[in-house]
Amino acid sequence: MSFPEQNSAENLEIKESALVTAGWSAEARKDAFERTMKSGLPTARDEYWKYTNPKSLTSKIVEKAPLSKDKEGGMFTGANPIKIVFVDGKFAPEKSDDLDVSGLSVERLSIINKLNLHWAKDLYGRYEKLSQVSVPRPLAAYNTAYADEGVVINVSERIERPINIIYEHADEYSDVILRHIIKIDDNAELTLLENGPAAARLNQVMEVKLSDGAKFNHIRVLGRDHERRTATHIFGELGKEAKFKSFTLTVNGVLTRNECFLNINGDDAAAHISGACIGDGDFHHDDTVFITHDAVGSESRQVFKKVLRNGATGVFQGKILVKPNAQKTDGYQISQSLLLDEDSQFLAKPELEIYADDVACSHGSTSGAIDEEALFYLTSRGISKQIAIDMLTMAFLAEAVEEIENIKLKQVILDLLTNWLDRHSS
Amino acid sequence: MLKINNLHVSLDDEDKQILKGVDLNVDAGKVHAIMGPNGSGKSTLSYVLSGKDGYNVTNGTVELNGYDILELEPEERASLGLFLAFQYPIEIPGVGNMTFLRTAINAQRKSRGEDEISATDFLRLVREKAATLKIDTDMLKRPVNVGFSGGEKKRNEILQMAMLEPKVCILDETDSGLDVDAMKLVANGVNALRDEGRGFLVITHYQRLLDHIKPDIVHIMADGKIVKTGGPELAIEVENNGYSDLLDEAS
Numbered sequence: 001m002s003f004p005e006q007n008s009a010e011n012l013e014i015k016e017s018a019l020v021t022a023g024w025s026a027e028a029r030k031d032a033f034e035r036t037m038k039s040g041l042p043t044a045r046d047e048y049w050k051y052t053n054p055k056s057l058t059s060k061i062v063e064k065a066p067l068s069k070d071k072e073g074g075m076f077t078g079a080n081p082i083k084i085v086f087v088d089g090k091f092a093p094e095k096s097d098d099l100d101v102s103g104l105s106v107e108r109l110s111i112i113n114k115l116n117l118h119w120a121k122d123l124y125g126r127y128e129k130l131s132q133v134s135v136p137r138p139l140a141a142y143n144t145a146y147a148d149e150g151v152v153i154n155v156s157e158r159i160e161r162p163i164n165i166i167y168e169h170a171d172e173y174s175d176v177i178l179r180h181i182i183k184i185d186d187n188a189e190l191t192l193l194e195n196g197p198a199a200a201r202l203n204q205v206m207e208v209k210l211s212d213g214a215k216f217n218h219i220r221v222l223g224r225d226h227e228r229r230t231a232t233h234i235f236g237e238l239g240k241e242a243k244f245k246s247f248t249l250t251v252n253g254v255l256t257r258n259e260c261f262l263n264i265n266g267d268d269a270a271a272h273i274s275g276a277c278i279g280d281g282d283f284h285h286d287d288t289v290f291i292t293h294d295a296v297g298s299e300s301r302q303v304f305k306k307v308l309r310n311g312a313t314g315v316f317q318g319k320i321l322v323k324p325n326a327q328k329t330d331g332y333q334i335s336q337s338l339l340l341d342e343d344s345q346f347l348a349k350p351e352l353e354i355y356a357d358d359v360a361c362s363h364g365s366t367s368g369a370i371d372e373e374a375l376f377y378l379t380s381r382g383i384s385k386q387i388a389i390d391m392l393t394m395a396f397l398a399e400a401v402e403e404i405e406n407i408k409l410k411q412v413i414l415d416l417l418t419n420w421l422d423r424h425s426s
Numbered sequence: 427m428l429k430i431n432n433l434h435v436s437l438d439d440e441d442k443q444i445l446k447g448v449d450l451n452v453d454a455g456k457v458h459a460i461m462g463p464n465g466s467g468k469s470t471l472s473y474v475l476s477g478k479d480g481y482n483v484t485n486g487t488v489e490l491n492g493y494d495i496l497e498l499e500p501e502e503r504a505s506l507g508l509f510l511a512f513q514y515p516i517e518i519p520g521v522g523n524m525t526f527l528r529t530a531i532n533a534q535r536k537s538r539g540e541d542e543i544s545a546t547d548f549l550r551l552v553r554e555k556a557a558t559l560k561i562d563t564d565m566l567k568r569p570v571n572v573g574f575s576g577g578e579k580k581r582n583e584i585l586q587m588a589m590l591e592p593k594v595c596i597l598d599e600t601d602s603g604l605d606v607d608a609m610k611l612v613a614n615g616v617n618a619l620r621d622e623g624r625g626f627l628v629i630t631h632y633q634r635l636l637d638h639i640k641p642d643i644v645h646i647m648a649d650g651k652i653v654k655t656g657g658p659e660l661a662i663e664v665e666n667n668g669y670s671d672l673l674d675e676a677s
Contacts, residue, residue, distance in 0.1 A: 161635075288639035364498075372479070377516040378526070380476050380585060382534035391529065395520025 004332040011058050012142070013242035013413035024118045026319060028125035032144035033389030035129070039136035047211055048135045051315040051347040052257055052286040054422050057139060057201070057231050062175040065200035073166050075412055076193045082106075083163035086420060088169060088199050092353075096164075103188070109150040109179055114277060120181045127207045128234030132263040134321075140233040140259070143205040147179030150204075155188045155214075162191035162409075167198030169225055174199040180206040184214035186239075191406070193214070197223025197253075202233045212266060213280030218246040219409055220254060221416065229255040232358055240266030240295075247404050250277035250285050251420050264291065264298040264326075274303040274403035276392075276413075278343075278380050278420055279312035285317035287335075293326035293356075302333040305400040307393055308341035311314055319351040329354075331361035338396045339369055340389075390421040427625045428452040428508075428594045433486035435467075435474050444470045446650035447486070452594060452625040459628045459636055459661060462647035462671045465478035468629045469513060471647075472598040476510040478505050490594060503531075505537040507593030511600050518570040523582070526570050527552060527589055534590060542658045546648075555588040559615050579610035584615035595619070603637030612636040633665035648673050 003069055008245060014036050018028050042054040056063055073085075085108070112118050125144040139287040151165065162342035165180075176199035180316055184190055198204070209215055221351060231251060238244055251311070252257055262271050273275075277285045291300045306314035316335035337346030348365040370392055380390035404410040430452065435445040440570050444467045452458050462468050474481050475488060477500035488496050518526070532542045543551075556566060559581045571579050580600055589597055597616065601609050616626070616639050628639055636644075636658070644660040645652045646669070654660065654672060664672065 049647055268542075311677075360503075373516050374518050375501060376478050377512070377518065379500040380478075380504055381526070381530035381590065382501050382537065383530050384501050384533060385499065387529065388501075391521050392518070395518060396522065398520035 004015040004116065006040055010060055012060060012293035014041075014142065020148070022368065023113050023115060024121040025124050026114060026122070028121070030144050032125050032141045033128070035132060036138050036145060039132070039138045039141070041138050041142070046414075051317070052255070052284065054139070054257070055379040056229050056255060057203070057257070062173050062201045063224050063227065063229070064172050065169070065197075065229070066172055067169060068197070068225045070224050072195060072221070073168060075195055075221065075416065076162070076164045076409070078412065079164070079193065079252065079306065079408055081162040081193055082240065083164050083166060084151060084200070085166045085168060086149070088171045089178055089202075091149065092168070097306030101159065101161070103155065104159050106163070108154045110148055112152055112272065113148065119183070121208050122190065123181050123209055127237060127261070127263070128205060128233070129284065129308065130263070131290070132234055137233065137259065139203055139231050140205050140235070142336060143179055143203050145178055147177045147205065149177075150179035150181070151183045153183070153190070155182070155184045155190045158187070158189040159191070161191050164193040164194050164195070167194070167223065168204075169199055169223065169228070172200060173200045176203070180204075182206065182208045182216070184208070184210050184216055186211045187213040188364065189215040191320050192218045193409070194218075194220035194244055194251060197228045198230070199224035199228065201229045202231070203276040203420055204230070206232070206234050207236065208236040208244070210238045210244055212240040213242060214239065215243045216245065219413070220248050220406060221413070222248065222250045224252050226252045226254060227391040231257045232259065234260045236262045237273055238262065238264045238266055238269040240269060242266055242269045244269075244271040244327060245403065245405065247272050247400070247413070249416060250279070251416070252279065252283055253285065254282055255284050257288065259288045261290045262292065263297055264293050266364065267295045268296070268297045269295065270299040270311065272301040272303070272403055274400045275368070276305050276397045276400040276417070278307040278417070279309070281310045281312060283308070283312040284315070285313070286315040286317070290319045290321070291331070292321045293325045293329045293331065295326060296324070297328040299330040300332070300402070302335070303400045304335045304344060305397045306337040307340065307396065308337055308344035308346060311343040313344070313348045316346075316348045316350070316365065318349070318363075319353065320333065320363070322356050324355040324356040326356045327358045328338045329356060329359040329361065331359065333334070333363035334399070335365045336396070337367045339367055393421060394418070427454045427491060429486045430475075430628070432486045433474070433488060434639070436468060436482045436484055438480045438482050443473070443484075444650055445611070448647075448652055450645065450652055452627050455624040456624040456642040457628060457639060458632060459641035459644045460647050461630060461644060461661060461664055462498075466647045466648055468529065468651040469598055472596045474630060475596060476500055476508060476659050483530065488632055504590075504592075505534045509587050509592035509595045511580075511595065512589060513596045513598040513600075513602060515571050515579040515583055517572045519572050521570050523566050523570050524552065524567055527586065530586070531589060532653060540614075552589060554584055555600065557586075559585050560611060563586055576603035577605070580604060580608070580612050581615065584612055588615065588619060592612070592624065594625045594627065597627070598629045599631065600633065601630055609635060610638055627650040633661045636661045646672055
């Protein structure tokens with residue numbers, strides 16, 4: 001087996017001449033370009049990519065991703081969201097809502113990019129660059145260098161209506177880079193919903209700054225087009241008493257790598273990252289999370305549950321770093337897989353690195369099959385074996401889904417899971 | 427109603443024979459008790475009857491209302507009216523007690539070609555039955571058996587039995603782990619279900635449960651067989667003299 005080297009004929013080109021040289025972001029882009037050149041694109045030989053082969057994320061050729069018949073765009077309609085629609089990474093104004101909402105500023109990167117000055121300059125690439133200290137994340141740096149579209153959001157109040165970014169996929173070979181910047185001011189709050197397959201190949205980065213007392217609720221459902229390949233990064237910083245909650249549901253997709261890198265810099269802040277995924281067949285899903293506690297009395301939770309069958313693969317790499325000053329840290333990390341057959345596999349690398357002495361951190365990682373005793377108990381009451389397995393599967397996923405606070409939105413996710421189980425039950 | 431004929435059972439993964447020719451008929455309207463020392467095969471009998479994996483029936487038949495049930499799945503046996511109250515009820519985190527009960531009732535109704543129970547009828551029924559067993563709303567809302575005390579778990583078994591209205595109820599050491607008050611509560615729940623159309627098989631080590639659930643017929647099981655059958659006085663004999671006299675007598 002051989003792996004492509006950076007700038008080899010098979011790889012994405014990293015060209016300085018392709019960089020935007022004008023506007024407020026030019027400097028950050030040049031900087032990111034240099035980072036990418038220095039680290040090179042990821043290869044399967046990198047320790048950090050040990051469990052997930054990045055080849056199809058870095059190759060010059062985008063593999064075809066046929067469009068699924070399911071129309072998933074409207075799944076959050078019941079929450080009356082402000083819709084922003086991208087089709088293969090291109091903004092679709094006719095499908096999007098009016099973005100003129102009090103307390104909220106939503107702009108598009110492609111438009112503000114041309115300006116010489118913009119508040120986003122302070123954030124663009126900032127957390128991505130910071131994240132490179134622990135380990136190179138070249139796909140994110142590449143995104144900083146070349147992204148030309150995405151939403152740039154500033155929230156100055158508590159916004160009731162969620163923003164829903166819908167990613168439609170129309171071109172079977174689309175190769176898309178998206179970059180979102182989100183700044184939530186003191187005591188402001190935003191709920192962001194994302195759903196849809198987006199593209200045949202998607203490289204997406206979201207940078208989020210939560211000021212003191214800010215709250216960010218994030219729920220996303222990665223689209224179902226099975227052949228899609230997706231690499232996402234969430235980078236964030238939490239101020240004092242800020243609350244960050246992010247939940248991701250993944251059903252199908254041959255390759256998904258979701259990275260999350262958060263710095264808790266404010267006292268008494270809380271960050272919860274959770275995910276549920278169900279994978280069938282040639283499904284590969286990787287959650288890679290790195291949370292740094294750098295303040296007193298902060299809390300973090302990582303809750304990831306994966307149901308895998310017919311040879312599906314699940315990966316979890318999760319780390320909690322507690323800096324010396326981060327006393328009274330409460331850290332929790334759990335990653336579990338339910339393997340419905342012997343062909344499926346779960347690879348986990350949980351890590352704790354603690355330099356403070358007054359902390360409570362726990363972590364656990366398990367792989368298991370359906371509990372035969374529980375299955376017998378349910379069937380002995382007249383419940384069919386398939387329904388009993390579905391009930392136990394939902395029960396397994398519950399801890400992750402329970403991380404969603406909003407009851408209506410939680411129900412949307414539960415309904416999606418139930419539908420998936422119904423469809424796949426024989 | 428339940429006819430067990432010459433039942434021989436070994437464990438799947440070892441050659442050991444556990445049941446060595448059990449003959450037993452449970453009649454409608456009757457309470458049969460099975461007593462016997464540890465390791466006599468009582469619990470195995472309850473598991474084999476309800477269809478648990480891991481047992482190999484090497485000989486014999488079991489009929490429930492004329493159906494040969496040994497080839498049937500646990501859920502099919504349940505729908506025919508068989509119910510096992512577990513000695514150790516299983517905790518199922520993430521599955522709500524109410525959801526579990528309603529799914530079970532509707533699954534059984536569906537398999538019998540009946541309509542599903544309406545949400546309001548279900549709620550009314552479950553509240554009524556739960557009240558008589560002193561099961562509070564909080565217990566109903568919690569995940570199945572999770573965080574329940576031993577007594578609460580057993581009461582929850584009886585609640586399921588009351589809701590599912592089975593034809594044949596097998597109670598596997600329902601008295602184990604219960605104090606006297608809890609045992610009375612459970613026994614009252616069972617007695618409320620005694621009915622001309624329903625048969626009971628009560629498995630127990632001790633006579634004390636049978637003070638509260640009065641049996642019509644008592645069987646003594648030893649070494650994989652029924653070795654003696656008699657009236658309620660047989661249970662008292664066990665209580666007074668232990669099993670050894672009876673077993674010597676039988677052998």
